[in-house]
Amino acid sequence: MAKAVDVAFPKLRCLRCGSESFYLIASRIFEAAQRPSLGAFNGDAVDLVCQRCGMIERHLWKILRDAAKPIDTD
Ligand SMILES: [Zn+2]
Numbered sequence: 806m807a808k809a810v811d812v813a814f815p816k817l818r819c820l821r822c823g824s825e826s827f828y829l830i831a832s833r834i835f836e837a838a839q840r841p842s843l844g845a846f847n848g849d850a851v852d853l854v855c856q857r858c859g860m861i862e863r864h865l866w867k868i869l870r871d872a873a874k875p876i877d878t879d
Pocket residue numbers: 819820821822823824855856857858859860
C-alpha cells in the first residue's frame with residue numbers, strides 16, 4: 806500500500822499544514838448507505854495521518870490501487 810501511495814502521489818503533502826511526513830493506517834470499512842440512490846462500497850481504506858498536525862486523509866484502497874498513476878493534483 807505504501808508503495809502505491811508513493812507512485813500515486815509523488816509530491817505527497819498534508820492538505821492542511823503542508824508536512825511531508827505521514828503514518829499509513831490500513832483499515833476495513835463497511836457499507837453504511839441506507840438510501841438506494843447512494844452507492845455503497847465495502848473494502849479496505851488507506852488512511853494517511855499527518856505526523857505534524859494529525860489530519861487524516863482517507864482513500865478507498867481498491868480505487869486508489871486501480872487508478873492511473875501518478876494522480877495529477879493540479
Ligand atoms: Zn498536517
